[in-house]
Amino acid sequence: MKHLLLTITYDGTGFHGWQRQPGQRTVQGELERVLSILCRDEITIAGASRTDAGVHAYGQRAGFSGEFGIPVEKIAYAANRLMDKDVRILEVVEVSEEFHPRFDAKGKTYLYKIRNCQEPDVMLRNFHYHVEKPLDISAMQEAATYLVGEQDFRSFLAAGGKEPETTIRRITRAECYLEDADIVFEVTGSGFLYNMVRIITGTLVEIGLGKRAPAEMKTIIESRDRRRAGHTAPPQGLYLKEVYYEGELADEN
Amino acid sequence: MKHLLLTITYDGTGFHGWQRQPGQRTVQGELERVLSILCRDEITIAGASRTDAGVHAYGQRAGFSGEFGIPVEKIAYAANRLMDKDVRILEVVEVSEEFHPRFDAKGKTYLYKIRNCQEPDVMLRNFHYHVEKPLDISAMQEAATYLVGEQDFRSFLAAGGKEPETTIRRITRAECYLEDADIVFEVTGSGFLYNMVRIITGTLVEIGLGKRAPAEMKTIIESRDRRRAGHTAPPQGLYLKEVYYEGELADEN
Structure with a gap:
């Protein structure tokens, strides 16, 4: 076997x-x-x-x-x-008999790609979230820093989703950066709640549009209330970049 | 009306x-x-x-x-x-009653995108021609220069395609350049024969791989023989960039 x-x-x-x-x-x-x-x-x-x-x-x-x-x-x-x-x-x-791809995962990295320009690109419609109005990437990056750490992320759990044992997760990296015409949100953590990355991204977009202040990310997390967070960004922009195990740590983590 | x-x-x-x-x-x-x-x-x-x-x-x-x-x-x-x-x-x-989008076109610009790296990208499989082995872009660029001018491009007419009135066309620009991980072949001309851009691209790829010398492009054109030219590059890499009319000239043309 x-x-x-x-x-x-x-x-x-x-x-x-x-x-x-x-x-x-x-x-x-x-x-x-x-x-x-x-x-x-x-x-x-x-x-x-x-x-x-x-x-x-x-x-x-x-x-x-x-x-x-x-x-x-x-x-x-x-x-x-x-x-x-x-x-x-x-x-x-x-791998060894004892190894389990899900339970032995030490963490995952997701990317979320946001196309931030006026012109839509029909070729890429299934590969990013198109936001026409200019996004303030430094505000988004500031907001992202509040995500790092071991925290209760219940605010980003999809309403109506099945209840996990715990909503505490450890985020080790959360960054927004520019890549060509895209703003990329990259996040690494021990695990993620259902729809968590998409709800965080929706919140970051609202911050990038100036509808919310960057520091609001902190109060949203603390509220443990899904209704305080932003909209759920569409699935087309989300990429599972990497799943890592003991001894193959993602980036610096 | x-x-x-x-x-x-x-x-x-x-x-x-x-x-x-x-x-x-x-x-x-x-x-x-x-x-x-x-x-x-x-x-x-x-x-x-x-x-x-x-x-x-x-x-x-x-x-x-x-x-x-x-x-x-x-x-x-x-x-x-x-x-x-x-x-x-x-x-x-x-537009005026007399205007016809095809017959009044002064020319067209096509792009052909070649992904030149070892790793395939499943997201982009429908949007470029993936060539794994390294391509010599300067050899391709040199070969492209032979395309410019008013010439008989019969060598690049798909075999078995319907016979056009004339196979003479005027190419005003033909360039290969690097854009991120892609080699892009951009070509502007008065008109193009059926499959012409894809056959030229297949020929350029063979030159880029070192299978043919850049100057062979000139002898291929002069031969007026489809069998002398290279393979037909797949449709997924081809983009109609622009059709231009009197008074809205493509680039410098």
Whole structure:
């Protein structure tokens, strides 16, 4: 029995999110379909993160176990040839039996891309959040600093979402920077609540537009009240950049 | 009776090209559908260029005539609200009765985007030609200079394509430049043969890979033989950037 860890990239546009659902095209479903063919066995994979419909990934991780004939180093190439071009396995490594891609994750990094210019770009409509009015990036960056630390992030938990055991998470990095015509919000943390990055981004956009002061981010966190935070930014701008484990720490963390 | 000229941008991924075809989603078909609703009349539009399936446009042009109640300045906004987000009317202007968007075009500019790096990017798979091996951009630029001028470009006419009246065209600008991780080939001319830009690009790629010398571009043109030129680059990298008319000359031309 072998235990494998996959690194996967996908364009979320054509998927109903990560999680397998009968009758829907999902990333998990597509990978399981192809790996089951290759391994001649019914393969079930466990993803590190359940990304929503429309959300993209540069470095999703998923694990699976099985007895199979094909050599480990051939799996990515063979699987990629059987899949549509909107999902690609980038790497396959062997891990120990005890390893679990979700429970053993030490943290994740997400990017959120905001196109901040007047002209819409139809080519990129599925890959960013288009904000026409000018955003004050330094105000957004100031607001982002309040996110860092171990805090209760209940204010950014989607209303009506299922209640997690705890809403305390540790954010180790939160930065807004300019990349070409895009403002990118990059955030690394021990874990994220459902819709947390999109609600934080919506709040940052309202701060960037001057509708709220940067320091309001602090009072929003302290309020532990979803109604105090901003709108939920659309899924098209969100990217799961990286999931990291013990010994492969994201950036400086 | 009013005569209008539209400027249009579209992501060609989800279209079977520009030209109306029964039972297929095309850009012309989609625009005619929406304009017919708005104008309460059966609208037929004439495009400046018949882009192929998968080819994109930043500045396609198309004209139509009709008697209709809606003010000209409202047409773009109203039409855009009725269409999917992969096509947008950017501008609508009134023109004279004699004006024809195709026959009056003085020239066109196309871009061809080549992603030249090892890592594929699933997000951008429909928006460039991915070439993994390093391309020599200065060799490509040198080869491009041989394209400029009034010449017979029969070597770049798709084999089996319909025979045009003449294969002589005037290229006023042909340049390769670097833009982020992309090599962009930008070409402006009085007109282009069917698949001409894609065949030129395929030839430039072979030159960039060192398979052919830059000066071979000159002998390929002179041969007037499609078999001497390179492969046809895929449609996903091609963009109709601009169609220009008398008095709105592209760049320095």
